[in-house]
Each structure stands twice: as C-alpha cells, then as structure tokens.
Amino acid sequence: MPSSKSEPSDPSEPPEPSEPSEKPDKPVPPEAPELIWLRPERTGRGPRPAHSRDSIAAAAISIADAEGLEAASMRRVAAALGAGTMSLYNYVPKKEHLLDLMLDAASGEYRLPPEPSGDVRADLTALAHQQLAIFRRHPWLPALVVARPGIGPNALRYTDHFLAATAPTGLDGGARMEAMALFNGFICQFAQYEQTAAAGAKWQAELAGYLGQAAAGGEYPHLAQAFATAGPPADPDTAFDRTLNRVISAILAPTSED
Amino acid sequence: MPSSKSEPSDPSEPPEPSEPSEKPDKPVPPEAPELIWLRPERTGRGPRPAHSRDSIAAAAISIADAEGLEAASMRRVAAALGAGTMSLYNYVPKKEHLLDLMLDAASGEYRLPPEPSGDVRADLTALAHQQLAIFRRHPWLPALVVARPGIGPNALRYTDHFLAATAPTGLDGGARMEAMALFNGFICQFAQYEQTAAAGAKWQAELAGYLGQAAAGGEYPHLAQAFATAGPPADPDTAFDRTLNRVISAILAPTSED
DNA sequence: CTTCTCTAGGTACAGCGTACGTAGAAGCGC
DNA sequence: GCGCTTCTACGTACGCTGTACCTAGAGAAG
Numbered sequence: 044m045p046s047s048k049s050e051p052s053d054p055s056e057p058p059e060p061s062e063p064s065e066k067p068d069k070p071v072p073p074e075a076p077e078l079i080w081l082r083p084e085r086t087g088r089g090p091r092p093a094h095s096r097d098s099i100a101a102a103a104i105s106i107a108d109a110e111g112l113e114a115a116s117m118r119r120v121a122a123a124l125g126a127g128t129m130s131l132y133n134y135v136p137k138k139e140h141l142l143d144l145m146l147d148a149a150s151g152e153y154r155l156p157p158e159p160s161g162d163v164r165a166d167l168t169a170l171a172h173q174q175l176a177i178f179r180r181h182p183w184l185p186a187l188v189v190a191r192p193g194i195g196p197n198a199l200r201y202t203d204h205f206l207a208a209t210a211p212t213g214l215d216g217g218a219r220m221e222a223m224a225l226f227n228g229f230i231c232q233f234a235q236y237e238q239t240a241a242a243g244a245k246w247q248a249e250l251a252g253y254l255g256q257a258a259a260g261g262e263y264p265h266l267a268q269a270f271a272t273a274g275p276p277a278d279p280d281t282a283f284d285r286t287l288n289r290v291i292s293a294i295l296a297p298t299s300e301d
Numbered sequence: 302m303p304s305s306k307s308e309p310s311d312p313s314e315p316p317e318p319s320e321p322s323e324k325p326d327k328p329v330p331p332e333a334p335e336l337i338w339l340r341p342e343r344t345g346r347g348p349r350p351a352h353s354r355d356s357i358a359a360a361a362i363s364i365a366d367a368e369g370l371e372a373a374s375m376r377r378v379a380a381a382l383g384a385g386t387m388s389l390y391n392y393v394p395k396k397e398h399l400l401d402l403m404l405d406a407a408s409g410e411y412r413l414p415p416e417p418s419g420d421v422r423a424d425l426t427a428l429a430h431q432q433l434a435i436f437r438r439h440p441w442l443p444a445l446v447v448a449r450p451g452i453g454p455n456a457l458r459y460t461d462h463f464l465a466a467t468a469p470t471g472l473d474g475g476a477r478m479e480a481m482a483l484f485n486g487f488i489c490q491f492a493q494y495e496q497t498a499a500a501g502a503k504w505q506a507e508l509a510g511y512l513g514q515a516a517a518g519g520e521y522p523h524l525a526q527a528f529a530t531a532g533p534p535a536d537p538d539t540a541f542d543r544t545l546n547r548v549i550s551a552i553l554a555p556t557s558e559d
Numbered sequence: 560c561t562t563c564t565c566t567a568g569g570t571a572c573a574g575c576g577t578a579c580g581t582a583g584a585a586g587c588g589c
Numbered sequence: 590g591c592g593c594t595t596c597t598a599c600g601t602a603c604g605c606t607g608t609a610c611c612t613a614g615a616g617a618a619g
Binding site: 204 | 334335336338339443444447448449450452454457458460461462464465468473474475476477478479480482483485486487489490491493494497504507508510511512515520521522523524526527528529530534535540543544547548550551552554
C-alpha cells in the first residue's frame, strides 16, 4: 500500500535523544518497530502476559475460517480469548499486525522436508500442492498473501525451502526470488478463482447468463468462440496441475530469451 | 468470498409470480440481479438520474488514486459527486458494486488494437506493459483484480483481446483462459510487490534489518546465501521483463509435459 | 388527471479500529 | 524491606464505516 491512507509523510522522527539519561521526563519510546517480528514478544518486566502470539493467531484463524476474514475483528478475537478488547492491543499494536500473525501461523502448516530431493520439478509440485491445500483450508489466506510481503519465521522457512529446492536451476538469488513470486502469484490466483467459482450457484448462473448474452451480442467474438471451443469444465485439480507444470517449466527454462 | 459474511443461504427466492397482474399489492422486485452489469443503468420511468455509472466510477477512482482505496467510501464518493450519501445507493446497491464499476472503468484504459498482430510474444508483451502501466497509475487496482472475477464490458474487451492474441498457440479456450489467469496473476503480484517496495524507506530498512538478523541467525541458510549471491537490486522494469518472458514462454510451450 | 415508479436525501444503527486514561501487578535499584 | 518504573488489563469514547428505512417530490404511463 504505497499511497493508501496518506501517512502524514512520516512526522520527521523525534531528533533521536543521544543521551537517554539527559532528560528523564521524556520516557521516549523513540522507535517502536513497525514490523511486529522486530518487537520482542516478552520484555520481562511487568506481569506475564496471559496470552501468546500463537494463541492469538489461532483464535483469529478459527474465526476467519468459520466466518470469513472480516469477522476476525479485534473485538471478536479478544472475546474469543476471553480478554477485553483493548487488552489485545498490548500484543498487537495494530490490526495489521494481527493479520501478520495469522499469515505466519498459517505458513506454519507446511510440512517441509529438511532437505529438498534435488528434483526441482518434483519438489515444487509437492510444495504447490501443499500450498493449495492450505489455501483451501483457509479461504482468507490468498488475499493476505498477495497483499503483504509475508515475513515472519514460518514464511521465511517457506522461502528458505523454495530457495533450496530451486538451487539446482543455477539461477542467482534474485532470479529465484522472482520465480517464487511467480509461483506464489499463480497459486493465489488459482485459489481465489476457485473460491469465487464455489461462491454460489446463483451468482454462477448469473455470470453464465451475462457472459452468454455478451458473447451472443457479437462483440467479444473470440470470447464466444472460446466458450464454444472449451471442452467440459475440467476438474480443478487437473487444471491446477496443467498450469502448474507450465509455471515450473517457465522457472526451469534456461533463460527463455526464446 | 465463499464463506464470508455467511449470506443467509439464499432465502429461497419468492415463488416467481407467474401472473404479475394477479395480486398488485406485491410490487415484486423478484430477483434484482446480484451482478451489476445485469441491471439496466436506466429503466426509463421516473426522473432521469443525475449521474452516470461512468461519472461515479471516475469520482471513486480519483479519490482512490489520491488517497487509497479505503478512502473511496460511499460518503466520500457521494460528496465528490455533490450527492447525498444515500442517493448513491440508487446507482450502486452495494459497496461491492462500486468496486466493480471502478475495476471496469480502469479496464477501459487499455488501448487495444482492433486485431492482434499474429506475433503472440509481441502482443502479450505489449499487453503486459500496458497493464503494468495502468496498475502503476492506480495502485489500488491489483488488489481488486485478484479479488474479483472482473466481468464488465471493458474487462470483457480485455479478455477478448487476450484470447485473440493467443489464438495462434492452438490452445483451446479453457487453456487460454487459464493462461490469462497466470498472466494476470503474475502482473498483479509484481505490481503489488513493487508497491510495498516503494512504501517507505523506514519500513524497507526495518525489513532489511530483520532479514539480515534472521539470515545471520543460521536458520534460513539458503536465504542468507541468496542474499549474498544476489547482484545489485536490478531495475524493476528489467526484472519485470525477465519474468514476463518466462511467463510467455510457459504459455507458448507446447504442452510442457517436459 | 391520476397513478405509479423512480430519484434524492435525511436519520439512525450496529460495528469497526483505536486513542486515552485508570487500576493494579511484577520486576529492578536502593 | 521500600519505592520506582514498567508492564498488563480493560472500560469509555470518538470518528468512521456500510447500509436499512423513511419521507418527499419529479416525471412518465394510463
């Protein structure tokens, strides 16, 4: 989100008190890191927290799984934990960070082998299947994955595994990161398409009707022809594997300058 | 959005009054279509509407461009049009539909040739560059594209063009639609990555610090190595073209069974 | 003209994220 | 031990959101 919310151009951070003992009347929380993974979960001073990041993420995830991402509000999550709403803000300074926690907790569901097999295509195929399964389990996840970078211990473990698995390609680090983005983008897109497709027969029927009428209208001739040419709807897993193979081939292709 | 908001399982549509003159005390709006493109913009009875879908979309887009997608609230858009908040609901029965309007209006920015050139790679490259330019102009767009199917006259024109441009591949309609999803998914992912990268030096610095410390920790060895192996950050357009070439190759590859 | 349908818009409500302030518990320096 | 500091817990309140519902009134159809 680059321009979103128009953050007041960073209020020119307070001039960094070089001598913290200089004036004790400014308690100075000078730079609480924006990234939640940079804040320690526990500082060791006051009473021990009643909840952990894991349990918070788990509560939020179970709400989102059951009722959708927008049901996982601060109030709902806090209530699920048996805490007051504002207590949650001791753990999660902003809602955004709750999403980060959820994202990373879900990324913890991967079962990654300690070392890749050396067969890039096989490793990536297995990884993609796991990812799709996780996305199907948590329909709100793809939207988060495309929206946020996804840092955090578990996401880094995934990244590390992907980099290891693609090491035999001989691509440099940057190219393999780009390949990962492509790989992820495809899987997210597929999972989200699958969701809207499953969203309801009524909507689906309306869509078909609209497309049919649009196609029949004479505009969109190639769309009409594609509908005519298309075979049976094809089972989702088959379609997934078909395009996945293309994606992996694209990653494996030497430089594809053609 | 499959489970989100738990729509009350479709209230089993009222039994379709076969004789509309039978009982005039039920004015019966029996099935207002959910899809906004299925509703006529103008029915021709009462006073003429003061606004058009185009002007509404334009107002919303200019707000979203300037202040982010979440600034384009019903109130803000209505105010920008000089209308009362609730008047907007005569044009756009739900906020969701406003997003559809914005999405399609933005899709109207493509300048598509009447016929593709026949050179698939060239046509797709040109299309991708246009798409990236549009995404850069409207930072909120990629999120909408991945989230919603994107039907609507202009989006269909895009789809039709893509299908026409990929006709020489010999792929059937379904496969070309999947190819389009892959193509779109990559471009959206790239545009969104680019945005978070541009989001601010502070955040970027924190991220680098965190990644560095994570890499140095000894976990994530491949990540650390990738950072070491990676060359200079590489200009975004170059990176885009590099992966775009891979994507196009994946689409062009005969069946990529390997 | 009457009638019906459409538009415009105000009011109101539930729910959201969260700023702020208070009360009390737990660790540290003396 | 004491007190200081820092943490946690949580209630209240504000401004914002989407939108259900209602009242007027404009204009086409009969």
